[in-house]
Amino acid sequence: MTRALYPFQLDPLLLTALTEDLGQAGDLTTDATVRPEDRARGRFHFRHAGRVAGMAVVRRTFALLDAAVQVTVHHDDGADVPAGTCVATAEGPARAVLTGERVALNLLARLSAIATTTARAVALAAPHGCRIACTRKTTPGLRALEKHAVRVGGGTNHRFGLDDGVLIKDNHIVVAGGVGAALTRAREALGHMVKIEVEVDTLDQLDEVLALGLADAVLLDNMAPDTLREAVRRVAGRLTTEASGGITMANLEAVAQTGVDLISLGFLTHSVPALDIGLDFEVV
Template identity: 55%
Template structure:
């Protein structure tokens, strides 16, 4: 599995605080305040209700800790782990009021990010026999990109750039406005520092030949090409550039795309269309 890395604790705290503020509103959790004694304690369990891949534990734990540092959060699973229905993910014990108030925020993060990890794993598992890696795009939920990209890694995928400042990615509109592939690459080469990679999108083999002849690119994005054309493109590149396939990648097509020999396959739907994984929090019995 791809290394998960560590989520920035400052980013985690800010995201959790914003989510809790949105949920608690001006008056706080009036239901819990009205029905639960102030000194009540609770033992709760977060469990999977469907199979999938886990992601988002740091945010779930932070949601409880933000309302009551005294709450004990014990993870039974780790981010990146496979889940089966009924698997216990974490046990929570402590003051009942803040534990119940944090429940939805914790589950929202955990369910959404586990959904992203699960979607990623469904693609990655299909191409495990090839050299290709599934990678994400910038098609992410505003404000959640760093967490969704973390979830992609939990699902066995790889990250594309995090933002517009990560690398130069010349798309078809850039080429159209610049006037030509050569003009766009000339500008990129003159602008880029020695640590900045240059990627360029092509949608025909003729455009690929122009990129190869120019020599400035590090990565070529092969957009909306069928497996046979991708195979020819990989042969022409012959290892001189990193090759990335994109465009309408689905579970039905990803295997053939990977078997063409490309290095990366970018899939927007693993972040922008991933269903939430069904997880539940219940009072522990026994």
């Protein structure tokens, strides 16, 4: 079961988005053309097939605008739906439904796109015992939502931020003076509950990491499948192995076949095109 998003996590993000849209004067168009007593029903339709993600966002967006808006979810997060499916309806005061339309649609379309793309990647990797992970390449301010969408797609989350795990990358290694120095300092500075992952670009660096015995996981960066396969052989289950860099849908399965435990993909969150979702209205 995918971990839930709580209102206290959603509200700051949604209030920022609604404030950005409404500004100081509010929804001039809606307020000028729609009477306060008018009621409407909006239907959220997937115009392309995909996996639903973001229904908590839809519910909460309208609740923040007007508690009288009733959102009925027909297909919740995790559902795979064909093109033309109505996934939810929002019914109530027409002004609130119209005003919340764009924020709800924008976020539902983005999160569903992330979940849909993640599900495709998972389908390629899972038969080979490999998991799909996201990265920190998320939209500023939307990380919690986007990482939730990755989980809805069947993927796993990498770090949420700089404070919940150690990933010693190539630039850290350069500044520290080498793999050994970086790993040794990290292990001396951290408590037993904090895991350490270190990025390596070559098999020689990997051998150094293995000899030190201080890491919990290794990120194998921009390695060809044959090199990855040899890296997995050398690790021999002593560390969690993660492949990253230069991986696309076209070569993802070949990477998964090398035996790595994880493949991390930045494109899950930084460059997926939004899913095409419409909101069609009727007067009630």
